[in-house]
Amino acid sequence: MILVDKIRVRFAPSPTGTLHIGGARTALFNWLFARKYNGKMILRIEDSDVRRSREDSALGIIDGLRWLGLEWDEGPEAGGAFGPYRQSERLHIYSQYLRQLLEQDQAYYCFCTAEQLAAEREAARQSKKDYKYGGHCRHISKSEAKERIRNGERPVIRFKAPALGKVVVNDLIRGEVEFDNRLLDDFILAKSDGGPTYNFAVVVDDHCMAISHVIRAEEHLSNTPKQILLYQALGWSIPQFAHVSMILAPDRSKLSKRHGATSVQEFRDAGYLPEALINYLALLGWSSKEDRDFWNREELLERFTLDGISRSPAIYDMEKMSWMNGHYLAQAAPERIAGLLLQDAEKKGYLGSTEQLIPVIELLKTRVRTVPAILEEGAYFFEAPAEYNEKGSRKYFGQEDSLKLLEECLSLCQASDFESAEKLEQELRQRASDLKLKAANLIHPIRLAISGRTATPGLFEVMMILGKSECIERISKAILYVKSL
RNA sequence: GGCCCCUUGGUCAAGCGGUUAAGACACCGGCCUUUCACGCCGGUAACAGGGGUUCGAGUCCCCUAGGGGUCACCA
Numbered sequence: 001m002i003l004v005d006k007i008r009v010r011f012a013p014s015p016t017g018t019l020h021i022g023g024a025r026t027a028l029f030n031w032l033f034a035r036k037y038n039g040k041m042i043l044r045i046e047d048s049d050v051r052r053s054r055e056d057s058a059l060g061i062i063d064g065l066r067w068l069g070l071e072w073d074e075g076p077e078a079g080g081a082f083g084p085y086r087q088s089e090r091l092h093i094y095s096q097y098l099r100q101l102l103e104q105d106q107a108y109y110c111f112c113t114a115e116q117l118a119a120e121r122e123a124a125r126q127s128k129k130d131y132k133y134g135g136h137c138r139h140i141s142k143s144e145a146k147e148r149i150r151n152g153e154r155p156v157i158r159f160k161a162p163a164l165g166k167v168v169v170n171d172l173i174r175g176e177v178e179f180d181n182r183l184l185d186d187f188i189l190a191k192s193d194g195g196p197t198y199n200f201a202v203v204v205d206d207h208c209m210a211i212s213h214v215i216r217a218e219e220h221l222s223n224t225p226k227q228i229l230l231y232q233a234l235g236w237s238i239p240q241f242a243h244v245s246m247i248l249a250p251d252r253s254k255l256s257k258r259h260g261a262t263s264v265q266e267f268r269d270a271g272y273l274p275e276a277l278i279n280y281l282a283l284l285g286w287s288s289k290e291d292r293d294f295w296n297r298e299e300l301l302e303r304f305t306l307d308g309i310s311r312s313p314a315i316y317d318m319e320k321m322s323w324m325n326g327h328y329l330a331q332a333a334p335e336r337i338a339g340l341l342l343q344d345a346e347k348k349g350y351l352g353s354t355e356q357l358i359p360v361i362e363l364l365k366t367r368v369r370t371v372p373a374i375l376e377e378g379a380y381f382f383e384a385p386a387e388y389n390e391k392g393s394r395k396y397f398g399q400e401d402s403l404k405l406l407e408e409c410l411s412l413c414q415a416s417d418f419e420s421a422e423k424l425e426q427e428l429r430q431r432a433s434d435l436k437l438k439a440a441n442l443i444h445p446i447r448l449a450i451s452g453r454t455a456t457p458g459l460f461e462v463m464m465i466l467g468k469s470e471c472i473e474r475i476s477k478a479i480l481y482v483k484s485l
Numbered sequence: 486g487g488c489c490c491c492u493u494g495g496u497c498a499a500g501c502g503g504u505u506a507a508g509a510c511a512c513c514g515g516c517c518u519u520u521c522a523c524g525c526c527g528g529u530a531a532c533a534g535g536g537g538u539u540c541g542a543g544u545c546c547c548c549u550a551g552g553g554g555u556c557a558c559c560a
Binding site: 012013014016046047048110114117121125128129130131132154156169174177178179180183184185187188190191192193195197198199201202217218219220221222223225243245246248250252253254280283284285287289290291292293310311312313314315316317319320321322323324326327330364366367368377392425428438439440442443444446447453454455456457458459460 | 486487488489490491492495496497498499500507508509510511518519520521522523551552553554555556557558559560
């Protein structure tokens, strides 16, 4: 069972620059687990490979997590009693335990060169045998090793893996998974530059940071037996593991850039809301067994359990994501959307303050699925239509009575004081009935004339936003257009 | 290739030995409406295949197939 007061989980990405949605979901599950059980969420940057890590490349991940609202209790920029929280700053800690393993004779220096090993690997491949490190250096004496190091050789350090037995991973999501030790070789703990390899560093870090539950992607399941062996060699207790299946692209391959947006910042930039992404990601690979689609953070916290996480991989469906975003957008405060839109609006020359944007947002946010779509769908609020929808034009501008109808529309606008949408509607319906017409006979031409479109939000609301003089101007322009046909 | 994980409609996903096999997205009809969207009503569509176990299997076991992961001085 879960000990409520000792829960410590971590999200430990390598700093690749952006927060991948798979990583985001893993972070979310960790976060939910920590919050739900009153535990701590730790962020650790796995930048032990100096060649691949750049100074600030963790910023993108931090940025993404913040945007999603997945805050951490300990980590870079948050501090904590178990730091430092970047592997690159923990090198002295790794060497300490490396020494311990060396002294306990559970690890040894290996002087084989990369070339040698590559050749062996190739030979094994040729003879269709599985490659395992031969263990040549396993019996080099400590004094000889010392001597060779003094002479300038740069060995790696290998783990003396047991030749027999098995390791059972007790996975909270997958159950017991067995691995045969015979399949393992003496894997490397420290590179020749002294830096730890992943399998060693995670173990040291997870232990030193008192991690109770390791919730991570399934790609790590196969590495887990190595890690368990290390826990045992170091005499440490083993945390609980939970391996979450991966998120796949629509073609069931690993999700990559060629499949479109894969990072949370791309979604952010494309006009998706963080709460929508959280909700969607939660549903992807987790189920409450409740028949419900919409979950806010509190509700998620309320219902989240590890055994609601599914074992099978899930394919990311843009379509449903968009649908969900549309719902959150419809509920979002117009002021908030305005803030997100302001920069784009200025760039497009639509200008204005958020106050100008708000009425437009109110009308459009329920009919689009992303934030920027509001400006696209509602361009006519900011500039007169440059052209008229072709089908609509044929239908409403190309008939015998089109001109006459438009002139009625114009006079209607001229006669109205544009006091309210309701009054405008009343006036239009009155005029239509006076002329023995259907309201639609006037509504459609006006819509097309003022927006260039056949589909808009409620016409009278649109007219109110544009205002009397703009409506008159646009309808007049449409009249000229019709005359020119 | 070895090892490990996974397999219910196109996608997510409920089901945990007895169900007409939920629900959501998408799709197709219809209703509502000034149009669009929303909403509502209805529809098409699934237990990968084969063996067992059992009175009875989507549910348990085995095999096969397919997909994914992993086997680095990457993480």
